[in-house]
Amino acid sequence: MAEAVLVQRHGAVASVIMNRPDKRNALNPELYLGLTEVFSGLQDEPTVRAVVLSGGRHFCAGGDIGGLDAPALEFRHEMLRGQRAVRSVIGGRLPVIAAVEGNAYGAGLSLAMACDFVVADEHTAFCAVFPRLGLVPDYGLLWSLPQRVGIAKAREMMMFGEVVRGQQALDCKLIDRCVPGGTVQETALAMGKQLASVAPGTIAAVKAALSRIPMSLDSILAWEADTQAVLAHSRDFTEGVRAFREKRSPSFQNR
Known part of the structure; x- marks a missing residue:
C-alpha cells in the first residue's frame, strides 16, 4: 500500500x-x-x-x-x-x-x-x-x-x-x-x-498568539511583553539588527 x-x-x-x-x-x-x-x-x-x-x-x-x-x-x-x-x-x-x-x-x-x-x-x-x-x-x-x-x-x-x-x-x-x-x-x-527567509522565532510567536484568539487587550499586551523580551535576547535578533545596519539580507539560524 x-x-x-x-x-x-x-x-x-x-x-x-x-x-x-x-x-x-x-x-x-x-x-x-x-x-x-x-x-x-x-x-x-x-x-x-x-x-x-x-x-x-x-x-x-x-x-x-x-x-x-x-x-x-x-x-x-x-x-x-x-x-x-x-x-x-x-x-x-x-x-x-x-x-x-x-x-x-x-x-x-x-x-x-x-x-x-x-x-x-x-x-x-x-x-x-x-x-x-x-x-x-x-x-x-x-x-x-x-x-x-x-x-x-x-x-x-x-x-x-x-x-x-x-x-x-x-x-x-x-x-x-x-x-x-x-x-x-x-x-x-x-x-x-x-x-x-525571515526570523523563525517571530513566525512561531505570531502563530502561537493567533491560535489563542480571541484574547483581551490586557492578555495580548502581557503576552507581547513576555515574548518580545525573549526574542530581543536571541541571536536571530542580533543578526537582524546587524543585517539591517549593513544593508544586507539577514541569515537567521532559529536561535
Whole structure:
C-alpha cells in the first residue's frame, strides 16, 4: 500500500502531499494519522522553516464517509484522533501554506482553513458541505473559518453549503492568492521560500498568539511583553539588527 502522506524537500521548505488520489484524499485514519506524524516530525527539524500542504489534482474531498456508520463512542474517538492533525498544523511553529487544487470540501475545507495561507486557482472549489449531510462543521472549521471570512460569510457558507470558487473565494478572503491553473504549487513554494527567509522565532510567536484568539487587550499586551523580551535576547535578533545596519539580507539560524 502506498504511503498516505509523502514529503519532499525544497531547501528549507517541506512539501507535504496527501496521497490517496483514488479517493480524492478523503480523510481516513491512515491519512490523518500520517499528517499528524509528519507535521509533528517536521516541527523538530531545525532546517525546515516552512511547509506547503497539497494533494495533487484534488486537495481533499472531505471525510471518508465509509467510517460514518461507526457506533457513537467509536466515532467520537476517531474524531478526536483526527483533530490532532489540525492541531499539528495550527499549533506548530512552522508557517503552513495550503496549495489547493480541485476540491476542498467538508473536512478538506477545514484542513485548508487550518493553514496560515491558502493558494488556489480559478477553478478550485471550496464547500462546507456539512448541512447537506446533516453534520456540523468539524476539524476546527467553526473556529478557523470566521477568522478568515468573518462571522456573516462563515454563517452563510456553513448553513447553505454552497460552492465558492476562484475570484469569489479571493474576494471574501477565503484564499490569499488566486493564480492561473497549473501554477498553484509553484506559487505556494515561492511563498514558502520567502517565509523561510525571515526570523523563525517571530513566525512561531505570531502563530502561537493567533491560535489563542480571541484574547483581551490586557492578555495580548502581557503576552507581547513576555515574548518580545525573549526574542530581543536571541541571536536571530542580533543578526537582524546587524543585517539591517549593513544593508544586507539577514541569515537567521532559529536561535
